[in-house]
Amino acid sequence: MIYDSVIIGGGPAGLAAAVKLAEKGYEPVIIESRDRLGGIPLQCIHPGFGLHLFREDLTGPEYIYRFIDRIEELGVKYVLEAYVEDIVNYSMISKKVRITSPKGVEVVEGKTLIYAAGARERTRYEIGLPGPNAAGIYTAGEAQTMMDMYGVMPGKRVLILGSGDVGLIMARRFVLEDAEVVGVVEILNYPSGLVRNIVQCLQDYGIPLYLQHTVKEIRARNGRVSEAVITRVDENFKPIPGSEFTVEIDALILAVGLRPRVKLLKKLGVRIDPRSHGPVVNDWLETMDAPGLFVAGNALMINDYADYASMQGYWAAESAIEYIENKGLPSTRWRRVVPGENTRLVVPQYLSGLRDAWLYLRVSTPLENARLVIPGLGREIPLIHALPSLQLRLMLRREEIQNAGEELVVEALER
Amino acid sequence: MTEELVITCIVCPMGCRIRVLKKDGEVIAVKGYSCPRGREYAVQEATRPLRVLMTVIPCINGDLPVVSVKTSKPIPRDKLLEVSRYLASVSVEAPVEIGDVIVENILGLGADIVATRPCKRVKN
Numbered sequence: 459m460i461y462d463s464v465i466i467g468g469g470p471a472g473l474a475a476a477v478k479l480a481e482k483g484y485e486p487v488i489i490e491s492r493d494r495l496g497g498i499p500l501q502c503i504h505p506g507f508g509l510h511l512f513r514e515d516l517t518g519p520e521y522i523y524r525f526i527d528r529i530e531e532l533g534v535k536y537v538l539e540a541y542v543e544d545i546v547n548y549s550m551i552s553k554k555v556r557i558t559s560p561k562g563v564e565v566v567e568g569k570t571l572i573y574a575a576g577a578r579e580r581t582r583y584e585i586g587l588p589g590p591n592a593a594g595i596y597t598a599g600e601a602q603t604m605m606d607m608y609g610v611m612p613g614k615r616v617l618i619l620g621s622g623d624v625g626l627i628m629a630r631r632f633v634l635e636d637a638e639v640v641g642v643v644e645i646l647n648y649p650s651g652l653v654r655n656i657v658q659c660l661q662d663y664g665i666p667l668y669l670q671h672t673v674k675e676i677r678a679r680n681g682r683v684s685e686a687v688i689t690r691v692d693e694n695f696k697p698i699p700g701s702e703f704t705v706e707i708d709a710l711i712l713a714v715g716l717r718p719r720v721k722l723l724k725k726l727g728v729r730i731d732p733r734s735h736g737p738v739v740n741d742w743l744e745t746m747d748a749p750g751l752f753v754a755g756n757a758l759m760i761n762d763y764a765d766y767a768s769m770q771g772y773w774a775a776e777s778a779i780e781y782i783e784n785k786g787l788p789s790t791r792w793r794r795v796v797p798g799e800n801t802r803l804v805v806p807q808y809l810s811g812l813r814d815a816w817l818y819l820r821v822s823t824p825l826e827n828a829r830l831v832i833p834g835l836g837r838e839i840p841l842i843h844a845l846p847s848l849q850l851r852l853m854l855r856r857e858e859i860q861n862a863g864e865e866l867v868v869e870a871l872e873r
Numbered sequence: 874m875t876e877e878l879v880i881t882c883i884v885c886p887m888g889c890r891i892r893v894l895k896k897d898g899e900v901i902a903v904k905g906y907s908c909p910r911g912r913e914y915a916v917q918e919a920t921r922p923l924r925v926l927m928t929v930i931p932c933i934n935g936d937l938p939v940v941s942v943k944t945s946k947p948i949p950r951d952k953l954l955e956v957s958r959y960l961a962s963v964s965v966e967a968p969v970e971i972g973d974v975i976v977e978n979i980l981g982l983g984a985d986i987v988a989t990r991p992c993k994r995v996k997n
């Protein structure tokens with residue numbers, strides 16, 4: 459059996475891709491690592507999902523069950539508790555993926571591959587947090603899985619390091635479950651989460667937010683984290699001597715960012731963009747190094763909204779259909795998208811000029827009354843209030859891309 | 874008696890700091906907003922802030938130990954902890970479907986507690 463598409467990952471991007479393919483009469487198969495479909499939204503019990511895609515404010519599970527229910531209606535095949543070991547064979551017309559599941563080891567073959575394996579959370583070791591190897595240290599996502607999928611409390615007196623949205627949301631969850639949150643510590647001078655979450659997760663419950671602070675050291679007692687030493691930092695993120703204070707805790711929650719999960723892509727020789735930390739793709743969301751391999755969702759870049767991940771899933775599925783029908787995508791003169799001043803990342807990195815394309819980007823520093831400029835296209839868009847934590851998105855028309863040169867610089871300039 | 878409240882607006886990512894002046898509980902002035910929606914939000918926050926509550930409750934014989942729930946409409950902010958504590962003693966028997974009412978008219982606030990995630994029944 460050769461599937462039209464093997465979809466790796468059954469979250470917002472992978473499920474959307476599968477729904478689109480099946481609705482158009484194609485046969486995909488989903489490979490999912492957990493024991494159920496849905497991915498991360500299953501454990502995101504707060505609202506804020508679906509505003510872009512359904513024009514409704516849904517919780518994570520409500521959002522993702524719209525897709526899961528459709529998958530069941532359409533009879534899409536999926537394998538659960540399946541781990542992708544390797545891509546054993548890769549050619550223009552066939553991709554063979556070796557998976558391990560409770561049924562054993564098997565090779566699944568597809569005409570195309572849609573990689574939607576999501577992101578991983580950055581760990582203690584990536585931020586160089588000194589101290590003993592103690593129990594009671596979790597990432598925000600791990601804490602969320604424990605509390606909101608399995609009803610297990612990770613601690614009763616908690617410090618949160620990093621002000622990413624999941625960390626803020628978990629701060630509120632801890633308080634509502636009668637735990638104490640001693641504070642949220644952020645090294646930058648602005649929070650990395652949304653204003654809404656600063657207000658509704660911290661201010662509502664009187665949780666202190668320590669900006670320009672970090673955790674210098676953790677201490678343990680009887681093998682479990684017991685104290686954290688918090689310090690103020692200067693503009694170079696160096697601890698300011700004499701500013702330290704110690705808090706007693708029994709859990710430390712790390713909300714220090716996400717990274718696209720790209721190990722398997724690297725093994726295939728796919729180039730990784732050091733800015734997005736995801737693969738280098740064109741405007742079919744096809745990797746520039748492996749034809750017929752499409753990437754969507756947080757495996758492509760870290761998205762602010764599950765809605766965007768699902769939209770990329772639809773996009774990847776439409777591209778896969780075009781690939782299947784034409785036995786490949788047309789070759790073209792690529793225009794490279796180059797992040798210019800104040801621009802942290804831009805995805806996709808290459809444009810064909812053969813289709814309209816969404817450009818996703820982030821600025822690299824907070825900007826007030828700035829403008830987003832693409833000189834090669836003569837485009838200029840006002841940015842009243844831009845933060846690195848806000849993902850920006852704009853649609854480029856095929857005709858304007860066609861007239862552009864080899865390189866398209868995208869930059870954010872202050873007025 | 875007059876009091877001034879500073880509200881951080883959440884209507885859009887700009888996060889305007891809106892100052893609401895109240896006299897004897899009545900709003901008499903609003904300053905620092907950039908749009909009508911922001912003004913409306915600030916007045917609401919200064920007089921009667923409302924929130925949707927989300928939490929989990931145990932699901933007996935379910936395929937997961939807990940099921941996620943929310944209030945069917947926003948409730949007063951100062952009732953969030955009270956409702957959450959009340960829900961600590963509530964559990965439900967699987968199966969549960971999205972939208973199932975778990976508690977009607979929670980603490981007389983006019984909102985129901987509804988399930989937001991299905992929970993399949995498993996033999997136990």
